[in-house]
Amino acid sequence: MTELLDLAVVVPTFNERGNVATLVARLDQALSGIHWEVIFVDDDSPDGTADEARSLGRVDTRVRVVHRIGRRGLSSACIEGMCATAAPVVAVIDGDMQHDERLLPAMLAQLQADSTLDVVVGSRFCEGGCTGEWDPDRVAKSALATRLSGYILKTGLTDPMSGFFMIRTAVARTLSPRLSGIGFKILLDLMTAAPMPMRFVELPYVFRVRTEGESKLDHVVAMEYLIALYDRRFGRFVPVRFAMFSAIGAIGVGMHMGVLSLLYLAMGVSFLAATIVATLAAMTGNFFLNNALTYRDRRLKGFRQLADGWVSFCVVCAVGAVANVGVAAFLHDVHNDAWALSALAGVLVGAVWNYALSSRFVWGR
Numbered sequence: 192m193t194e195l196l197d198l199a200v201v202v203p204t205f206n207e208r209g210n211v212a213t214l215v216a217r218l219d220q221a222l223s224g225i226h227w228e229v230i231f232v233d234d235d236s237p238d239g240t241a242d243e244a245r246s247l248g249r250v251d252t253r254v255r256v257v258h259r260i261g262r263r264g265l266s267s268a269c270i271e272g273m274c275a276t277a278a279p280v281v282a283v284i285d286g287d288m289q290h291d292e293r294l295l296p297a298m299l300a301q302l303q304a305d306s307t308l309d310v311v312v313g314s315r316f317c318e319g320g321c322t323g324e325w326d327p328d329r330v331a332k333s334a335l336a337t338r339l340s341g342y343i344l345k346t347g348l349t350d351p352m353s354g355f356f357m358i359r360t361a362v363a364r365t366l367s368p369r370l371s372g373i374g375f376k377i378l379l380d381l382m383t384a385a386p387m388p389m390r391f392v393e394l395p396y397v398f399r400v401r402t403e404g405e406s407k408l409d410h411v412v413a414m415e416y417l418i419a420l421y422d423r424r425f426g427r428f429v430p431v432r433f434a435m436f437s438a439i440g441a442i443g444v445g446m447h448m449g450v451l452s453l454l455y456l457a458m459g460v461s462f463l464a465a466t467i468v469a470t471l472a473a474m475t476g477n478f479f480l481n482n483a484l485t486y487r488d489r490r491l492k493g494f495r496q497l498a499d500g501w502v503s504f505c506v507v508c509a510v511g512a513v514a515n516v517g518v519a520a521f522l523h524d525v526h527n528d529a530w531a532l533s534a535l536a537g538v539l540v541g542a543v544w545n546y547a548l549s550s551r552f553v554w555g556r
């Protein structure tokens with residue numbers, strides 16, 4: 192009699208060569224009596240993680256590999272892994288043994304016992320769980336991120352940042368088109384993508400210390416997390432890119448005033464010349480900041496691209512400035528007393544203009 196596949200374990204990996212074989216051995220031990228497969232989703236790790244997993248897969252067909260080339264990202268790797276199995280239930284677990292694989296059978300039992308349940312989450316923060324031997328700095332950062340997500344999104348989870356959970360594959364598949372796939376927070380993404388609140392149970396576990404390889408959670412990941420939170424909450428009203436573009440624009444105003452006062456007040460340069468230099472400095476600063484942050488996913492690189500981009504950005508901004516002045520002057524003519532509102536309206540029109548045109552003509556593809 193053929194046995195039915197019960198469970199797929201998705202393991203996102205980047206430079207985890209030294210952990211692959213140990214993890215498979217531990218899964219084998221933890222999941223005895225369950226018909227399972229493990230899917231390593233590797234982003235072409237330079238250390239040869241995928242090769243290592245494939246060589247295990249030749250002797251043990253429960254070990255599968257999705258080898259992604261030219262892409263990076265924990266969340267998107269998990270999504271692809273979850274969509275790559277025939278098993279009715281899928282778990283996501285880190286490849287560095289920090290999550291406790293011995294919890295998997297209990298997670299599966301919960302889902303099998305209660306058909307109304309969508310997801311079982313391994314939690315470090317519910318009764319009985321803990322973050323193990325984390326340094327106080329990391330505990331504080333993690334607590335802050337958790338609290339922040341609590342303010343912005345209502346999931347009811349004690350550990351929404353957990354990268355360790357088990358879900359019905361059909362639910363994950365249905366939700367996958369709605370997921371942003373950005374950054375590290377795949378569970379948060381799934382929970383908030385669902386049109387109906389998901390039914391979940393949390394099981395405690397102790398986060399282990401990594402012994403092999405190193406963490407990939409860095410400042411970029413932290414920033415992506417904040418962007419993703421913003422996007423889920425306010426993205427419908429003010430797109431995240433426009434918010435960043437405007438914030439950088441405000442920094443540009445500060446730069447403009449700084450350079451202007453330095454040249455005009457401190458160095459006695461003529462007002463016209465000082466204004467021209469200040470404008471160029473602010474536009475150049477804004478161009479590079481937007482290139483690094485707002486449009487980091489389509490960043491212009493190399494002298495040629497940067498020079499072309501800078502020129503088009505200056506042209507767009509110059510026209511935006513004319514639009515700004517025109518609108519403000521017109522409104523001021525009509526409502527003589529409302530000078531501040533006229534100026535603000537001018538700034539807003541200029542900002543929308545600059546944003547719309549630069550996203551199309553400077554960073555457009």
Ligand code: GDD
Nearest residue numbers: 203204205232234263264265268285286352354406407408
């Ligand atoms: N495919 C792929 N692509 N895998 C990745 C990538 C990537 O770009 N970045 C990291 N991974 C893999 C790692 O190889 C590891 O197996 C797993 O994702 C977790 O990465 P770590 O770098 O070990 O993360 P961590 O231990 O610092 O963070 C853990 O705790 C966070 C909450 O504090 C993870 O469980 C996170 O999911 C969790 O949000």
Ligand code: MN
Nearest residue numbers: 285287289406
């Ligand atoms: Mn880790």
